[in-house]
Amino acid sequence: MTKNLTDPKIVTFGCRLNTYESEVMRQHAREAGLSDTIIFNTCAVTTEAERQARQSIRKARRTNPDAKIIVTGCAAQINPDLYADMAEVDHVMGNEEKLKRESFDLTPEARVAVNDIMEAKETAAHLVHGFEEHTRAFVQIQQGCNHRCTFCIIPFGRGNNRSVPIGAITEQVRTLVNNGVKEVVLTGVDITDYGLDLPGKPTLGQMTRRLLAQVPELKRLRLSSLDPVEIDDDTYRLFGEEPRIMPHLHISLQAGDDMVLKRMKRRHLRQDVVDMVVKARELRPDVVFGADIIAGFPTETDDMFENTYRLVEELGLTYLHVFPYSERPGTPAAKMPQVPGNLRKERAARLRDAGQSAENLFMQSRIGTTSQVLIEKNGFGRTEHYAPVQVEALEGDLSGQVVPAYIADIRDGKLLAYPLGTDAANVAREKLSSQ
Structure with a gap:
């Protein structure tokens, strides 16, 4: 079946x-007058992410034979020839090119436009007015990474660390808030390295404090993935003082065994993670943690894996993003002795089960409490702690609004809640109190 496209469609991975x-590309494509165009923004973190992108590209061509297909993102930056050789693809853009308005004035001569990302020295500000498919807004504060973890190919897709000036970040957030956004997530490749390349070297915490002071109307702020040993004192202080920063931190953990961490060339060791969690809980006792973990990294023994597993349990990490190790050609880890694929999957499954158990316990602890829920769609939303919640008995479409809600139960893996002050909330409260 052929689908008719008008507005450019963006398919985002990663x-x-x-x-x-x-969202930046969506604006550029519209300004360029592109129609019947599908843009694939790819990911290169795992081989599976790349496989899914190629599969989606082929499917898009079958269902949209007349559409222009553009491929960009980290996978296209790292291996542009692979995508240029696909018969389904019309244009390939690098990660720097995709953010330039002129790149979308498509010409046959510029079918492949991918420059050396390591030559990029700064990150230009791009003013996004909203996010069409997301309630919360993601704001880039830096780009690239100066570190070379042995498993990671992303620096070759993103380049070295480049920070967005504080003024540009503030302008972006103020624009989003003026357009009705209630929650912003500060994001990048390695946000704890924010400011190292800027005059005066402002820290992540200093930038965030200034942002919140200059945009007092912003209701909620989240920080994306943090390197546990690189969090600056300003960030810790602000986390303890500022209630608008949500009590949910995501750790770039990867492993809980010191030898594995050293072979990964991570900057932290096991004790650094423990210290970070303890310090954050001292500042905000209700904080919950998420973590990225790689299962089955090369040379990982059963004992090494158990160290990671125990750390997850000891620290009570609530939201786990677990990935079986995926070889990335050209990385040092790909040349190390490999753990069998079936064992990687088994270890990943155990970690996911541990994470699910921790999340279940946390959600049980929320029953009978109240939360401020950011409604996303059809009553589904997220609490301050990023717990999934279904809010019933809402009057009208409150997508994008923050609703005070009473947590009454758990249903289908989500908290069940009712707006505070409603009859439904009062009935649920009375029912719980009588049990």
Whole structure:
């Protein structure tokens, strides 16, 4: 079946930074007058992410034979020839090119436009007015990474660390808030390195404090993935003082065994993660943590894996993003002795089960409490702690609004809640108190 396209369609894979950049591209494509166009913003973190992108590209061509197909993102930046050789693809853009308005004035001569990302020295500000497919807004504060973890290909897709000036970040957030956005997520590749390349070297915490002071109307702010040993004192202080920063931190953990962490060339060791969690809980006792973990990294023994598993349990990490190790050609880890694929999957499954158990316990603890829920769609939303919640008995479409709600139960893996002050909330409260 052929589908008729008019407005450019963006298909986004991977990280929150890609989500932000997809909105930039949407604006550029519209300004260029592109129609019947599908833009694939790819990810290169795992081989599976790349496989899914190629599969989606082929499917899009079958269902939209007359559409222009543009492929960009990290996978296209790292291996442009692979996508240029696909018969389904019309144009390939690099990660720097996709953010330039002129790149979308498509010409046959510029079918492949991918420059050396390592030559990029700054990150230009791009004013996004809203996010069409998301209630919360993602705002880029930096780009690239100066570090070379042995498993990671992303620096070759993103380049080195480049920070967005504080004034541009403030302008972006103020624009979003003026357009009705209630929650913003500060995102990048390595946000704890924010400011190292800027005059005066402002820290992540200093920038965030200034942002919140200059945009007092912003209701909620989240920080994306944090390197546990690189969090600056300003960020810790602000986290303890500022209630608008949500009590949910995501840790770039990767492993809980010191030898594995050293072979990964991570900047932290196991104790650094423990210290970070303890310090954050001292500042905000109700904080919950998420973490990225790689299962089955090369040379990981059973004992090494158990160290990671125990750390998850000991720290009570609530939201886990677990990935079986995926070889990335050209990385040092790909040349190390590999853990069998079936064992990687088994370890990943155990970690996911542990994460699900922790999340279930946390959600049980929320029953009988109240939360401020950011409604996303059809009554579904997220609490301050990022717990999924279904709010019943809402009057009208409150998507994008923050609703005070009473947590009454758990249903289908989500908290069940009712707006405070409603008859439904009062009945639920009375029912719980009588049990």
